[in-house]
Amino acid sequence: MATDVSAYEEMIKGLWRDNPVFVQVLGMCPMLAVTNSAINAVVMGLATFFVLVTSSFLVSSFKQWIPKQVRISLYVIIIATFVTVVDYSILAMLPAIHKELGAFIPLIVANCMILGRQEAFASKHNVKYAVMDAVGMSGGFMIALLALGSVREILGVGALFGVDLFGANFEPWVIMILPPGGFLTLGLLLLFFNWFTERRRQFLIKVADADRMLAVEKVSTEGVKDNG
Amino acid sequence: MDDLLWIFISTLLVNNFVLAYFLGLCPFLGVSGHLETSFRLGLATTFVLVITALCAWILNTYVLIYAPYLRLISFIVVIASTVQFIEMSIKKLSPALFKSLGIFLPLITTNCAILGLAIFATNRSYDLVEGLVFALGAGAGFTLAMVLMAGIREETEIMDVPVLIRGTAFNLIIAGILSMAFMGFAGLFSST
Numbered sequence: 001m002a003t004d005v006s007a008y009e010e011m012i013k014g015l016w017r018d019n020p021v022f023v024q025v026l027g028m029c030p031m032l033a034v035t036n037s038a039i040n041a042v043v044m045g046l047a048t049f050f051v052l053v054t055s056s057f058l059v060s061s062f063k064q065w066i067p068k069q070v071r072i073s074l075y076v077i078i079i080a081t082f083v084t085v086v087d088y089s090i091l092a093m094l095p096a097i098h099k100e101l102g103a104f105i106p107l108i109v110a111n112c113m114i115l116g117r118q119e120a121f122a123s124k125h126n127v128k129y130a131v132m133d134a135v136g137m138s139g140g141f142m143i144a145l146l147a148l149g150s151v152r153e154i155l156g157v158g159a160l161f162g163v164d165l166f167g168a169n170f171e172p173w174v175i176m177i178l179p180p181g182g183f184l185t186l187g188l189l190l191l192f193f194n195w196f197t198e199r200r201r202q203f204l205i206k207v208a209d210a211d212r213m214l215a216v217e218k219v220s221t222e223g224v225k226d227n228g
Numbered sequence: 229m230d231d232l233l234w235i236f237i238s239t240l241l242v243n244n245f246v247l248a249y250f251l252g253l254c255p256f257l258g259v260s261g262h263l264e265t266s267f268r269l270g271l272a273t274t275f276v277l278v279i280t281a282l283c284a285w286i287l288n289t290y291v292l293i294y295a296p297y298l299r300l301i302s303f304i305v306v307i308a309s310t311v312q313f314i315e316m317s318i319k320k321l322s323p324a325l326f327k328s329l330g331i332f333l334p335l336i337t338t339n340c341a342i343l344g345l346a347i348f349a350t351n352r353s354y355d356l357v358e359g360l361v362f363a364l365g366a367g368a369g370f371t372l373a374m375v376l377m378a379g380i381r382e383e384t385e386i387m388d389v390p391v392l393i394r395g396t397a398f399n400l401i402i403a404g405i406l407s408m409a410f411m412g413f414a415g416l417f418s419s420t
Contacts, residue, residue, distance in 0.1 A: 025396050028253040029340045073308060080301040088297070103347045106300050110340035112254060179248050180411065183404030190397035198392060 007132045014136030020113045021144035022193040027113035031145060032182035033104050038161050041149025043097050045142030047090065047105060051082045052114050052141075053134045056122040060130035063123050075118040076109070083108045113141060144189075151185050152176045232361045235354075239365030242414055245341050246373040247407040252341030256374060257399050266378035267371065274367025276336050277345055279314065280307055281363035284346040285356045303346045311336055341370060376406060 020026045027048075034044045055078050059066070066074055087105045091098045098105065108114070117137055122130040150160055156176030158166045175181050245251045252273070260266050283306050292299050315333045319326045336342065345366050349359045380402055389398060 025257070028257065029250050029344075031250075032253070033250040073305070076304050076308060077301060080304050084297060084300050087300070103344060103351060106347050107251075107340050107344055109300060109304055110343045175408070178411065179250065180404045180408040182250065183400050183407055187397050187400030187404060190400065191393050194392050194395075194397060 007129055010129050011132040011136035011139075014133065014138075014140040015143065016140065018137075019140040019144060019193075020137050021141060022190060024113075024116075025190075026116060027111045027141060028186075029107060030104055030111055031141075031148065032179075032186060033107075034101055035145055035149040035152055035182060036156065036177040037153045038146065038149040040097065040101060041145040042142075043090065043094065044101065044104070045138070045145045047086045048108055048111065048114070048141055049135075049138040050086055051079060051108055052117060052138045053131060054082050055079050055114065056117060056130045056134035057127060059118045059122040060125060060127045066123070071123065072115075072119070075115055075123075079114055079118075080109050113137065147189060148182070148185055151189070152181055156181060232358065235358060235361050236365040236368075237416070239362055240369045240372065241410065242416055244369040244373060244410055245344070245366045246370055247403070247410045249344065251344040252339050252370055255339060256370075256377060256403070257396060260374055260377040260381055260399075263375065263378045263382060266374040270367070270371025270374045272333060273336055273339065273341065273370055274364065276311060276314065276333075276342060277363040277367045277370075278360060279310055280342050280346055281349060281359040282356075283307070283310055284349055285354075285359050288350055299350070303343060307342055307346070341366065373406070377403065380406075 014020065018024065021028075021031055030044055030048070034040045055075070058078050059075060083106060086108070087098075090101075090105060117134060121133050125133070154160055154165060155173045156178075158164065158170040158172050173181070176185065239245065243249060246253065246256050255269060255273075259269055284303065287302055287306060291302065311333060315326075318333070345363055349362055354362055377399075381399070384398070384402075393401075
């Protein structure tokens with residue numbers, strides 16, 4: 001039972017506390033390049049999910065047999081194999097989106113988040129934890145992609161998943177779906193994330209302070225009673 | 229000749245790898261603290277880009293026509309081993325150059341601009357000369373973006389910036405404004 005709890009924790013940590021994009025600032029290239037609409041963000045998120053989970057599974061299953069000196073090249077080859085699978089699958093199933101994402105599906109190979117997880121986690125833990133960690137990390141990545149993609153599509157086109165939101169009077173902010181919009185939106189999202197984390201830290205300090213004050217008060221009143 | 233010039237200028241300014249295609253963002257955000265190092269990293273990357281363009285062309289012409297599904301795997305293996313090979317040969321041939329580039333060379337393997345260049349050059353079916361010019365333009369564009377970013381960051385170092393925005397958020401917003409400025413080049417070639 002205890003192992004289940006910590007496996008669950010491995011999964012949850014990737015979603016928010018160690019979010020690969022907002023906290024670790026990894027995987028920036030696909031993050032910014034494909035998030036000009038929410039649907040592209042979802043497809044990219046799913047592709048990354050598949051690649052990360054399968055390669056984490058394979059790496060952690062074979063970790064005893066992978067020689068230390070060539071491990072990075074082996075990880076890269078494993079990742080590249082799964083990316084090729086994803087590339088051809090998307091080409092077969094969703095040709096329109098494949099055209100739009102273009103070179104950025106093969107570029108999942110160069111996403112430093114995926115290689116980073118193999119090196120930092122999957123190669124040191126057993127299969128169950130590795131897969132849980134991969135699910136959490138790619139989930140966190142997908143949350144970030146979706147947040148960025150939705151903001152950019154809503155402001156830049158006035159729609160979400162292709163559904164018109166504001167009617168004809170809305171003047172779309174074209175800049176948001178162009179490259180500068182990606183940089184600006186991610187910058188502002190990171191700022192928001194920093195603000196949120198800082199506020200939480202302040203709140204925790206305040207709570208700890210209040211607890212300490214209470215404890216001090218309690219001790220002093222007890223002392224008074226004893227004296228009396 | 230005009231075509232080659234067009235490829236060079238368009239990858240340098242209009243379709244800048246960093247600011248328009250988001251390639252090579254890791255070093256762009258991570259290592260752009262100082263002007264001098266950024267410039268050197270830019271040169272090292274340009275060098276690797278040109279070698280990669282050459283390798284990608286050789287692979288595409290002689291090997292991958294028989295097995296297109298191996299494209300990605302062979303590119304990534306060739307890039308990784310080329311960088312390793314370049315590192316070793318520079319170390320032997322020119323220790324001075326190695327000293328100035330050394331630390332950056334391994335970093336370059338994980339730079340998605342390199343793989344991106346190989347894939348773009350294949351998708352657009354460039355021939356050898358076009359590919360090399362494309363690589364030079366991409367490298368020059370990367371260096372330009374790095375140097376601009378480093379210059380701005382050195383200036384902002386002494387500024388009184390709110391604590392919350394310091395770090396990556398600030399750099400991304402600077403990058404956004406730079407990228408907006410580069411969009412001004414978009415109309416450069418429409419008239420000719």
